[in-house]
Amino acid sequence: MNKTFEESLAHLVSYCQKSDYKGWDPFDGLNSLAFQNFFTFKSSKYLKIFWIQFTKHSPINLRIITQIPKEYNPKALGLFISGYCNLFKVYGNEFYLSEAKRLAEIVISLSAKNFSNYSWGYNFPWQARYFYQPSYSPTVVATSFIANSLLDIYSITKTKRYLDIARSSCDFVLYDLQKTYEHDGTLIFSYSPFDKTRVFNASLLGACLLSRVYSLTKEDILIKFAKNAVSFCCNNQRIDGSWTYGLEKNQQWIDSFHTGYNLSCIADYQNFSCDKSFHENLSKGLKFYVSAFFKQDGTPRYYYNRTYPIDIHSVAQLPITLSKTRNFSEYKYLIDNVLKFSINKMQDSSGFFYYQKFPFFVNKISYIRWSQAWMFYGLSVYLRNTKEL
Numbered sequence: 157m158n159k160t161f162e163e164s165l166a167h168l169v170s171y172c173q174k175s176d177y178k179g180w181d182p183f184d185g186l187n188s189l190a191f192q193n194f195f196t197f198k199s200s201k202y203l204k205i206f207w208i209q210f211t212k213h214s215p216i217n218l219r220i221i222t223q224i225p226k227e228y229n230p231k232a233l234g235l236f237i238s239g240y241c242n243l244f245k246v247y248g249n250e251f252y253l254s255e256a257k258r259l260a261e262i263v264i265s266l267s268a269k270n271f272s273n274y275s276w277g278y279n280f281p282w283q284a285r286y287f288y289q290p291s292y293s294p295t296v297v298a299t300s301f302i303a304n305s306l307l308d309i310y311s312i313t314k315t316k317r318y319l320d321i322a323r324s325s326c327d328f329v330l331y332d333l334q335k336t337y338e339h340d341g342t343l344i345f346s347y348s349p350f351d352k353t354r355v356f357n358a359s360l361l362g363a364c365l366l367s368r369v370y371s372l373t374k375e376d377i378l379i380k381f382a383k384n385a386v387s388f389c390c391n392n393q394r395i396d397g398s399w400t401y402g403l404e405k406n407q408q409w410i411d412s413f414h415t416g417y418n419l420s421c422i423a424d425y426q427n428f429s430c431d432k433s434f435h436e437n438l439s440k441g442l443k444f445y446v447s448a449f450f451k452q453d454g455t456p457r458y459y460y461n462r463t464y465p466i467d468i469h470s471v472a473q474l475p476i477t478l479s480k481t482r483n484f485s486e487y488k489y490l491i492d493n494v495l496k497f498s499i500n501k502m503q504d505s506s507g508f509f510y511y512q513k514f515p516f517f518v519n520k521i522s523y524i525r526w527s528q529a530w531m532f533y534g535l536s537v538y539l540r541n542t543k544e545l
Contacts, residue, residue, distance in 0.1 A: 158542055164499045165535040171507030172528055177236055177259065178226045179524025180219050182511065184280040185211035187291075189223035204283035215519045230276040230292075232525035233263040234302035235533040241308040242536035246543050256309055263302055264321065268294040273328040274321045275299045277348075285406060287351040295348045296333055299325050300361035307368060319372060326369050326378060329362040342388035343381070344403075355402040356389045357414045360421035364428075371428040379429055386425050389418065390437040397444030398460065410460045412449040416473035419445055420480040427480075442481055446490065450474065454493030465512040465519075468527045471498040472534030475541065484541045495538065498531070 185208040194203070211218050218224075240256035243249070268275045275294030282289040289295070303325035310318040334346040336354055345359040346352050363385035370378040393399055399418055401407040422438050425431070448460040449470065456470040457463045475491050478484045484491070502510045508522040509531045522528065 161535055167507035168532055178228055180226055181229055181525050182212045182523055183208055183282055184224055186281045187224045201283050217521045227279045229279050229525040230263050230266045231298040231301050232529035233259050234305040235529035237305035238308045239533040239536035242540040246539050260309055268292055274324040275328040276302045296345055296358050296362045299328055300365045303365050323369055326366055342384045344388045356399050357417035359385050360389050360418055364421040364424045367425045367428040382425055390434050393437055397440035411458055412470040413473040415445050416477040420477050423481040450490055450494055454497035456494055464514050467512050468502055468509045469530050472530035475534050475538040479537050479541050
């Protein structure tokens with residue numbers, strides 16, 4: 157089985173290296189050079205939302221026609237860095253570590269320019285219903301993945317610079333993000349400094365970063381805020397173990413990979429803090445995650461109540477989540493089936509993975525962050541865990 161997955165990963169690595177890890181993203185529609193005059197800050201938000209969603213859902217790749225360039229996506233670079241660190245730990249090949257360090261220098265250079273603390277966003281402007289994010293505006297999601305990738309290098313090299321940058325990112329979480337408090341002191345971090353949205357996975361990713369750095373620096377302030385953020389999210393867990401995406405009325409869906417984020421972050425908090433207060437939440441959530449989002453034959457489900465679209469991100473998140481919750485060996489048969497499904501049904505002969513599969517067609521557009529970086533990381537986690545079994 158490992159040989160199949162190793163060959164799949166090698167094929168993917170070759171594809172990504174040929175493009176130097178640059179590519180498109182499902183949400184990069186506003187990067188269109190052909191339409192850039194239409195998508196200024198003052199443009200109608202509904203026009204921008206429409207164009208983002210149109211380019212995202214179209215099975216025809218409009219990016220060539222509308223001149224959307226392939227670029228570095230900071231979060232994707234973070235995932236590639238973490239994946240290379242995993243591969244170095246599995247095989248001991250110095251190339252993997254040197255590639256991780258090379259990509260780290262690129263992503264460090266892409267840190268947000270108008271903030272005193274290290275933080276990162278995406279390489280495209282993004283219009284949501286409640287707020288607008290210019291290109292490279294920092295978010296807690298991108299920042300947490302990238303800071304954690306630098307900590308992955310630190311875990312190997314002990315180069316203090318990587319730890320110092322990750323510690324600076326903790327200050328971004330603590331002082332630059334907005335916070336919503338409950339009467340008991342629990343809190344949820346905003347998605348970015350520019351909004352007050354209450355999204356569970358985003359806040360938990362911030363808490364996860366705080367707890368990991370706490371495990372290295374033992375600063376009480378880090379673990380205090382981390383626990384309060386985890387408490388807020390666990391207090392809002394549904395009876396069946398699930399979470400909606402967020403607290404707003406238009407955020408009431410329940411999907412696979414964001415549920416996986418939540419579980420991974422709670423597990424990381426427990427592992428880094430040695431605080432087992434949320435064991436029942438984790439156990440209940442994991443049971444829901446495995447039963448609701450994956451069929452035994454390996455078919456992944458996007459939503460808990462319907463299968464399609466089958467999304468490659470849902471595939472990649474499974475080995476990551478079960479590794480972090482320390483249930484990898486228990487569910488290895490399921491992981492094997494899901495990864496085999498993705499390789500057989502969603503990997504192109506040139507090495508990249510398709511975006512989404514529907515009953516009657518497949519969206520084969522190659523996305524560097526959503527598809528390639530996530531599958532690279534997910535497969536690296538699989539190989540690292542099978543080595544440790």
